[in-house]
Amino acid sequence: MAIRILSVDDELDMETLITQLFRKQIREKKYEFIFANNGIEALDKLDEVGEVDLILSDINMPGMDGLTLLAKINEKNKPYLKAIMVSAYGDMDNIRTAMNRGAFDFITKPVNFEDLEITINKTVEHIEMLSSLEQGRLQLMALQNDLNVAKEIQLSMLPKTVPPAFAEVGVDLHAFIHPAKVVGGDLFDYHIMDAERVFFMIGDVSDKGIPAALFMAITKAIFKSQFCNKIQDTLCEKVNIINAFLSEDNSSFMFVTAWIGILNIKTGVVEYVDAGHEPPVIIRADGSVELVKKHGGMALCIDGDFDYTSQTLTLSAGDRLVLYTDGVTDANNLSGERYGLNLLQEFYAQRNFSTAQEINEATLATLIQFMGAASQFDDITMLTLGYTGTV
Template sequence: MSLNFQSVIAKISALWCAKHGRVVGLILLLGYAAMMADTSLQPFKSFRLSLFDEYQKVLPRHTVSRSVVIVEIDESTLSALGQWPWPRNYLAALIDAISVLKPAAIGLDIIMPEPDHASPQAIADSRPDLSKQVLNELKSAATNDSLLADSLAHGPTVLGAAGFSFRTAETQGGLRTRMIVTKGQDPLPRLTAFPYVLTSLPELQNAARGQGLLSSNLDNGVVRRSVILASINNSLAPNLSLEMLRVAHAASNIVIQSSRFGVNSATIGKLHIPLQENGEAWLYFDKASRDRYISAVSVFKGEVSEKSIKGKLVLIGLTGLGLQDMISTPFGDRRPGVEAHAQIIEAVEDGRFLVRPWWMRFFEIAFLLSSGSFILWWLPQTKLINIELKNDRRRANLQAAQDASTDRRKNKHAVKHLKTSHIITTLVMASILLLALGLGLFYWLGLLLDSANILIGLTILLASLYMSAAIEESQQHKMAENSLLQQRIQAAKINGELEAASRIQLGTLPDAKTTFFDEHRFEIEAFLEPVRHVGGDLYDFFMMDESHLFFVIGDVSGKGMPASLLMVVTKALLKSAALRGNDRIDMIINMVNAEMSRENPEMLFVTGIAGILNVETGLLDIVNAGHDAPWLIHQNGAIERIEALGSPPLGVIDEFKFPAKTLQLAQGDTLFMVTDGVTEAMDVEQVFYTVENVTATLTTASINGGLPPIEIVDYLKRDLRAFVGEADASDDITMLALRWMGVEPENA
């Protein structure tokens, strides 16, 4: 709010334009590259994952081998056999029925840590009222768990287990698995570690040919990766998919290749499975299909042919309503959790993997830096050519054109369009190149390239270069404007061209459309129409800092050149006082009043309303110096006038202390102000427009909850002109409307 603030802005602008934007561009480029080096940063991770999802949507995996069958315990099965959990002899019967059809492996996406409560012994314990003979028969019968263990032992079965980071009553400290052979450096420090694991009963573990983890990783609620190899109490453990592949291919063990960067791959017989350095694998999904699903009830009824099961890897999972463990996929759909294992197995069998090697991040950073460096070298040169072209045309316009401002505006727009076209062309070309590169690597090599963050980095760089070009262009524009202003002032002095003086005067007034073109916290609109070439009305608005808006509307006593000169002086004094570090509106007005009262030989005065709006909170401090009371238009259409506190105009009483009034605006409230040229405008019969007509017009305009400031001002202008008709204007007409929009809450 001081001149120091302006000097800081000037220094920042100079830094931004250093080497034609290359310095700041390089700083931003290096900073973004440093952030890309940390893969955990958001939103970088979200952008990356969203792009990887799009890769899969555009190029989904095409299943070739059809090597997986999911036997689902669905609604029809539950209707036929009863609700889950079943007695385990039912599950044993299902495994037996599948085993007869000669599958390569059977994986259970089910964990059974407790004894079956439906076993005959459990029934005998719960029904002591039964006859002794029945009780003896129940106690002597085989347990359901032993029946299930027998079925597991006679088939190529693999049980599921779940890793836990905390202890529960049923978790254990280890998992029974086949030995995993490691080649290279110890991979354990890189792996996802689980100190505890939830497993099925030891009797069932001993009977099955293997066990594997069921864990998958969620990224923002979507399953994109699965833990293929984990650490359980410093012991290697495979997941269900990997162990099923080992059983299906009759391999004695799993071989893990690792290096100092982490895990490289897993080998099962002739199968080679590339992994991430932390033992995870990216899931490569196919389009949703029911082709691999078979209802368990169909297996029980013998309706499934041997051809459907023989030599395939069978997963048994729950899909019945209320039982299914649903997952979200990169396709945006939801599927049973057991399908994650099916996707992994089919991708391995078909040799279609997705992988993001440890070096990919550094490749992306190098790509960003190299392409960004090329842009830094090439694009500013094009910009320099454009600026020189613009300067040549401006000099020609200043010397030869009768209406220099019109030619300058046309030239300005042409050059901006030329610059923007270079930015857009560069961005489009970079987008196409990165998208093509990303899709090509995905399709042919299964590599996941983060094109999104590279493109974001280049976009930031291009935006920085565009801003530097805009700052340089603005500086050139101001230099030309100052030169033109001096010419017009000289012409006005020599030739008495009041028309030039009018353009100069009106040119000092701010334009809301350009001053606040990207502002969303408030809307402001102003209109000034002098009765002569130059007038004594004034308005101004500008940001004192990031959250405080200063505004003023005023009316100088008298008309013509003296009033216009005092108008310019008053406007300059107000702006100087506001930017001198004063943050209270009463202090600003008191300072300006003292200056005007001290040197006022013509005894002119100024009525006005000035205020400071906190655009973040809606808190409004306002001073009325002998001016017509403003109107407050509420969001609901209600209108009230903010009456003055009995203050005189500026320049009348030297030591007068102007009081400030504080208002809390609600979101959507509009403050509307006019000079007396509006209320005292007369028609051909010398009838005044009056304050009442202004109120009535604003009420009509706000009947449906109010209009934006630009439409309120336009509405009143049209009504005023219709009222005045052919009558000559008697005074300057000025309007100012300010609406507080509020601040939108940030996304969590």
């Protein structure tokens, strides 16, 4: 769009001179000039034409002088509107007053038209720079708003509360995501499958930001569709189906680490598939801490034909199984130290916990304390399952 310039001068030949001087810019629609003979007429023009980018105004004019016009313009609170003031060479007091009132630059009379052109072009460059910065600021605000909406959508897809039925079947479960500054790819889910089985899982999509969040949404949906249906596939068969689906047309080459478990609430046996995820921690009822051994297992979406196998572990009454994403163990402080798995196990060994929620909240608190002023670069996600063995 053309830069709109309002020229205010009581010398009638100024319009002709400016039109001639800037004829090329006017013809190319770079500049558009509007003319007024004094401050009063200039204000009327502003109301008539709307937005103006630059005002070129004489100071000494009848009716309303340039200084009064400048004050009136300031009242309109248009920070991107710039003014160039024109006055006699010896009129430095008025020029200084104009600059103090916010004029961007000035020209002295008799007008040197080469200097006028340079001054206007310089001012226009400044206006265009401000406009570009403002557009960038608005784009960043829009992007931040989109990220906030995406984060809300992402979090809304995850279970927010644990139904009372879990406690009724002898399961104390709590899960949370403590998001980083941008949307990410962590996920978890849980539900009661039938009278004997509880499904639970945690996952982490590779990469960060909106692509990871979109892939997380797809992963969450396919897990839900598989583990909430009535088809009696085995755990491994369901994971194989999910892996094949997610691997198909995976042009982004993203992958998902996951730990998927089914607890038999009568026996305490957990059948699980480890798809390249962080090893869970078991806090036994007597306070001892164990790390679930790794038995291989590839992350989802790397090989659509990979045949997953399951393992089992057994929880006794009072045991807790702690699942987490690498946002927990990879948390860093300002010194670059990593929290790590050893500190996590030591923390659990030194504390007594009453509930799954207490474990999660205490872990988050110690991580925040460990990170200190360092920024959180990854989501911190946990799912802790306590087996009461009361069924």
